[in-house]
Structures are given as structure tokens and as C-alpha cells.
Amino acid sequence: MILIDLNGKWQMKRTDEEQWIDAVVPGSVYNDLLRAGKMKDPFFRDNEYEIRDLCKFDYEYKRTFQVEAEDLNNDRIVLLCEGLDTLCQVFINGKSVLKAENMHRTYEVDIKNSIAAGENDIHVVISSPIEYALEKDKEQYLCSCADAVPGISHIRKAHCMFGWDWGPQLPDMGIWRNISIQCHNTARIDDIYISQILSQDRVELDIRLRTHNWSNSGTDILITIEAPDGEIIQEKAPVEAAEQHITMGISNPRLWWPNNYGEQPLYRLKVSLMNCGEIIDEKLMRIGIRTISLKRQEDKWGESFEFVVNGKSIFSMGGDYIPEDNLLARCSRERSEKLIKSCVEANFNTIRVWGGGYYPDDYFYDLCDEYGIIIWQDHLYACGVYDFSEEFRENITHETRDNMKRLRHHASMGLWCGNNELEYAWAYWGWGERFGQKLQNDYLKQFEEYLPELAKEMDPNTSYLIASPTSKGGFDDPNNENFGDIHYWDVWHGRKPITEYRTLYPRFMSEFGLQSFPCLKTVETFTLPEDRNIFSYVMESHQKNGTGNEKILYYISEHFKYPKDFDSLLYTSQLIQAEGLRYGVEHWRRNRGRCMGAIYWQLNDCWPVASWASLDYFGRWKAAHYAARRFFAPVMVSALEEDTKVSLHVSNETLNKFEGKLIWGLRDKTSSVIKHGELAVEMDALSTGEVVDLEFGEVLTSQQKKRETYLEFGLIADGKEISRGTVLFVKSKHFALLKPEISTEVYEEAGKFIIDVSSKAFARFVELDLTDADGIFSDNIFDISGTDIKKVELNKENLSRELTLEEVRNKLRVRSLYDTFE
Ligand code: BMA
Secondary structure, three states: OEEEEOOEEEEEEEOOOOOOEEEEEOOOHHHHHHHOOOOOOOOOOOHHHHHHHHHHOOEEEEEEEEEOHHHHHOOEEEEEEOOEEOOEEEEEOOEEEEEEOEOOOOEEEEOOOOOOOEEEEEEEEEOOHHHHHHHHHHHOOOOOOOOOOOOHHHOEOOHHHHOEOOEOOOOOOEEOOOEEEEEEOOEEEEEEEEEEEEEOOEEEEEEEEEEEEOOOOOOEEEEEEEOOOOOEEEEEEEOOOOEEEEEEEEEOOOEOOOOOOOOOOOEEEEEEEEEOOEEEEEEEEEEOEOOEEEEOOEOOOOEOOEEEEOOEEEOEEEEEEOOOOOOHHHOOHHHHHHHHHHHHHOOOOEEEEOOOOOOOOHHHHHHHHHHOOEEEEEOOOEOOOOOOOHHHHHHHHHHHHHHHHHHOOOOOEEEEEOOEOHHHHHHHOOHHHHHHHHHHHHHHHHHHHHHHHHHHHHOOOOEEEOOEOOOOOOOOOOOOOOOOOEEOOOEOOOOEOHHHHHHOOOOOEEEOOOOEOOOHHHHHHHOOHHHOOOOOHHHHHOOOOOOHHHHHHHHHHHHOOOOOOHHHHHHHHHHHHHHHHHHHHHHHHHOEOOEOEEEEOOOOOOOOOOEOOOEOOOOOEOHHHHHHHHHOOOEEEEEEEEOOEEEEEEEEOOOOOEEEEEEEEEEEOOOOEEEEEEEEEEEOOOEEEEEEEEEOOOOOOOHHHHHOEEEEEEEEEOOEEEEEEEEEOOOHHHOOOOOOOOEEEEEEEOOEEEEEEEOOOOEEEEEEEEOOOOEEEOOOOEEEOOOOEEEEEEEEEEEOOOOOHHHHHHHEEEEOHHHHOO
16 A cells, blocks of 8 residues: 655756756656756657767655554555666665666565655665666676667666667666555565466356465455446455455456457456454456467477467467557656557557567556456567576566566467577577577576476466567577467568568468658758768667668568658558568468467567657658558458469458458459459458459560559458559559559548548558648558549547648649659
8 A cells, every 4th residue: 555655756967066956757867858958859860869878877866745643554565666777776864775776676675664744855875877887798708789778787777778680779867657656454465376276157266365364363365346337346355365265256258359349348356455443455457258379289380379368279469569668757658658559540450579678567568458468478588699698587586477477467468478589699699609508408407497497487378488479499590480479571671672571381471571761841840951871870879770771672572662751751662561561470470370470570660760660759650560550450351463363362350250252353454444354252250261363464575565454352341342452564663654644632520530532543551640630541552543532531539630621632642653753
């Protein structure tokens, strides 16, 4: 029970300076310096480098708090720090009460004898994480991400804060989560773990309780469950042992499903510990009634790798998540909700929380519970070597227990995973020779023995994966496509063409992708006009992947004409990223059964930068995010083209049989129809298949013809088009595009604006945008034929600010591929 909330107003300063400034807790050094006007915007131009150096100093925070004489009568009084970033020493009334060294841990220390009635003070001194990492690196070299400050494997702090191939080196520090003084009397609840035994029309909840009673007084436990419809069931029992189980049953429970498979009903659970009729401790949580497991079973290709939810094998679709801001103090529930909504709107059912960041806040998982996003949660080890010493083991044991305990009850929690790319690096990057047997054995001890054991202890109901990627463990070809998940980087890092994706049949693709630049509006936030050239110092400072800009140009050159100006280059870079992801995902969805997941790298950015993200730092949808909405559509039509042959496939990722109609038309560059067809389509629930095989050899008789002909196709259900696509028979850059002369008509309906887009000829990758406002359109970066009117909706709630019809008309800008070279 909270006695004193220590969040709020504090004071802070650099330890070698005199003047204290106002600070906010939870928060951070950068956040406070920014608020006080003592620091430049770290994301503007190349400010990063100067701001990074502020983390070479130590800082201190202080405040006072009042304690009433009667407060001291509480049995137990503890200081609870839910997040200290990272190397902190905490003093109360001048006495050191805590030394912390792990930002991921929750620290709790007894302070009953350190406080007194009246005014008390708390003082937190934070040492430089950069100096520490560099010092440790000199003592023992442990490899880590080449784009980060060296030595980060020695410190339990979100690795990517020190830099990554998409992130700045800004390892901010501070009291980053809640801090409070709590008191306990008689007894407390230590731990609650819920197991669900789900049968046809009933669920039995086995609630394991651990309580700690240090008094002679007896206690009772009262459990209250509130169903989504408000119905309440209760169970009361005397506490008879430090660990005891209480079983409660729910008949006809409403099942929780991931997005696009069903609803997300949640049950509220309240566990109250009572003494003499009074509540002395209480825990609240929300759960979903469901089963989720990762099925790995031998089959004709190797071993399956698929998430099974409530008995149904699903095709996982989503992206890899990184921290939402390099300055963690700027993260919030509102921002995460905007992000998760964008995921749901793009038909995600899964997010992988990548291991180079931190375990997000409770609200992040609450949102995933509410919106139906399954979480694949990496433990926090990425791309580095770790020395599994006694001390390290002790430290990460607390870290792992704290976080698994905090997060395991969430409906969305689908998988725990040991690390990001460590087995991969040991197996393929010659780490064995570089770092020797001892550290290699350490890897096995930590990731194949210790953490899996700990997971079994902490959360036996959730599946566990030793690493991502992995096949069978033990450094045995971890990226083998027939076993486990894979990270595929030959496209992009290996510069292979995007068509290479179609040669792969992974059981589960958990990382793949291409970079793009953010849009001009975002670039303008960190540049001056003279910086707006991708090879300028500032633009290169916002590209952390060494040869990234060169690769973007390379992939553009493969598919598109040379962009005429800077803005066209930004837009074209997004097209190649969108096309690459589409190309891969459509293929893997056509191979549903063998492949059961496509999670692309990466969902979001932590600052404005050129990166693999589909949402930029401000949450703006890049072309890839609009493409994701289409290639992750629950029912999707896609084309498998080979020279003049095209087979059309339907992938149905819903629990219902699909019945609808497929229409197609072969058209010339003016959009005149050469041939067309239509057929009824049926596709079983959770299945995929070819629905028609078309051959256009008699039309596409010359290269010239191929350059002037395209195929468009659409899938119709209940009179509405639900999925569509286009096939060109040559690369986009070689297609004889005509000037499309696109026009738009905008009108207003309840809650939304409608934009009718039409064109005089075939237009490719039509982009709608608003000047000085943002909106999420129902579709964007689409192709249209010269005869079509495409209706695009712009929901008012998806606007960054309120706009009138007139304003939308004035601010609407349209362009297409043609405008990038003409
Ligand atoms: C993957 C990730 C990240 C990295 C990305 C792009 O391996 O795990 O470490 O940012 O590739 O290079």
C-alpha cells in the first residue's frame, strides 16, 4: 500500500555544477534539461553528438518528503523503485540505502530505520553509463552492436539507447519509472499466478497465491472476478499456508482472440488480502480466457513453428517493435495507443518486442490485450557477448523474475524468447574463435539452460524459445528455414533483389525488411533547407546503417527511374520498401501451412531517421504501412507471375469460409481493357490456394507489349472490393506510363471526408497527403486505372487536427510515380 508517492517534483543537477533545476519524476536527465531550456533538441541536425557527451557526466536528484509520526507504526516500510536508469545510489537522510545497476529491475529496500517523523530527504546520484561501459570494455572486450558505444554488454540498460543501426547514441539516464514508499502490516501478497484449464464450455482458473505473513494474526483471501458483462463471482478462503491454490470456474467464458479472429473480452480479477475484515493488500489484473502456444512438431519439411490460439493455428502477421523514443520520458500511453491502433488498422495480429530495448510499461501490454495483439517478448540481450559470471547471473535473475511476474498474466503474452541473434552470431560470425570456449559455454549455460529453467519456474503456461532465430539450439544452423524462425537479411544487407524472397520457405519469418527515408514533413523537423540532400552531413547523421543510403539508391535503381528531386527520392525509397515487404509476405501467405508467420523489421522509430520502420518517429504511415494493411488483410488476393503467366491466389486468414468473386482485367497503358474475366471464389477458413491460372502469351508478344500492358485484379465480397493488386510484366521503371492527370473531389459525410480519386490513364502508387496536417487514409499509395474512381476515406478521428471541408480540399496533395521523373 502506498504511504508516500515520491513521483512529481524533484530537483536535479550535474554533480560538478552548482545550480539545481526543477525536475520531474518519472523522467530523465535529458527531459529535465530540455524542459529547463538547458539543452538543444537532440534530434535536430547533428545535435546528437554534443548531447551524447552530456551522458559522460554524473547527475543527482533530490527532494524532501513528510513522514507523520503515526506512519512509523507500520510494520514494514519500504522504498519501491520501479525503474532506476541505471547506475544509481540512493540516500535517505544522508544514509545510503540502495545501489542499483539494472534499469530493468524493480528495487525494494527496507527503510523503516532510515526515516523519521517530520521532513526527510531522498537523494539519488546517477553515474555516467558511457564512462562505465567504456571502462568495462577496457577490462574485458565483449562484442556488441558496432553502431553502439562499446562495452554495453556489461551494463543492464536498454542497449539501443547507446546507438544502433537505426538509433542515436543518447544513453539518457534518470528515475524513469514510479518511485514510492510503501507500507505493509501483518502480511502481504507476494505473488499470484493464474493457470487456465479450458474445456468445451468452461474454464477452471487455478490461482496460485504466495503470501507472506510475519504476524500472529490470521488473514483471509478474497478473490473477485468481474466478467466483461459485469457479472461478478467471488471466492473467500482463509490463508492457510505461504503458498496455496484457489480454484474458480467460469461457465461459458467469452474467449479472447487476436485481432481479426474475434473479440477481446477481458475479465477483471481482484485479489484482496484481509485481516479482521480490513483489506491489507490488494492486487488487480485483467486476464483473457484463451490458450496460446507455439506448436513445434515434426513434419515433412522439418518442424512446424506456429502459434495456436484456442486450438486454431494462425498465420502471425506484424512487425518488430523497438522503443518508441530514445528519450524514454517522452513515451506515454497515448503514444503507444496511437501506435497499436496503427498496427490494428494495418491488420497486425502480432508484435515482437525486440531484445535490444526494454520491457515496455504495463499500459503497452494492456493495449495489446484490448486490441488483440499477441506479444512475442524477447529477453533483453541483443547482438552481443555476455559473460555469465555469478554476479551477472544474480542480477539477471532478479530482472527476469521481476518482469515475467509483472507481465505473464496478460492475455496478449504469447511467447518468451531468450535473445536476439546471439545464437546466430556464435554460429555464423566466428565468435567461437574470437571469444573462446569459456564465453561460448557461457552462452549455452545462460540461454539454453538457465533462462529456460527460470521461465519454467516463472511462467510454465507460456511457450519459450531459446533465441531468435534458432533451429534446434546448440549453434546448429540457427537460421535453417525448415526449423524454428529465421531472420533473413540477404535482401538489404546482402543486396540481393527482392525477388529472392520467393526462393525462401521459412517456417516463420521473424525479421526481414528494407530501409526507406521518412517523408519530407518529418525530414523538415531535423534539417535546414541546405541539409536536404541525402549525402549531406545531417542526412547521413540520420542514417545509422553505414551503407544504407547507397543501398536505398541501389534498390531504387532496380525498380524505378532516377528520382528528379529530393522529395521524389524520399517517396521512391518508401515505394521500394513497400514493394519488397509485399513481395515477401504475399509469397509466405501463399505458402500458409509451411510458413506460419511474417514479422517484418521494423515497426517503428525512436527518432527521425532513415530506417526499416513502416511508421516514422511521428507515427506517420510510410508507404510500407499502407502496403501492410493490404498484404496483411484477413482475406487477400495475390498474384504469382512468371513471364506471361499469372496465377491468382486467395489467402483466407479468418475463422470463416470465404465466398466471393474475383474479377480481373488485362489493360493497356491507356487503361483500355484487352481481356477480362470474373469467377466465383470459395476458400476454406484458415487456408490459401490458387483460384485461377491465366496465360497472356498471345497478347504479350513483344517487349513493347509487355511495357504497355498491365493486369489488375480485385476480390469482391458482399459487393465490396476487399483486396486488390496489379501485375506489371516489366519493372516499374520500364513501364510506359502516361501522364495520368489525377484529379480529386472531396466531400464530407458523418465523421469523415471522402476523396474520389480519378485519373486519365493508369497511375501507379498514387499518394494522397495533406500539407501541414496529417491523416491516415483508408488506402494510399495505390494504383488506379484511367477508367476508375477510387473512393478513399479520411476519418476525422484520424486527422492530426480538426479540418473543415474547405481546408481538406486546399491541403490535399496528390502525386504518383510519374511525378518522380517528369
Ligand atoms: C536485425 C535486428 C537489429 C538490426 C536489424 C537491421 O538483426 O535484430 O539488430 O537493427 O537487424 O540491421
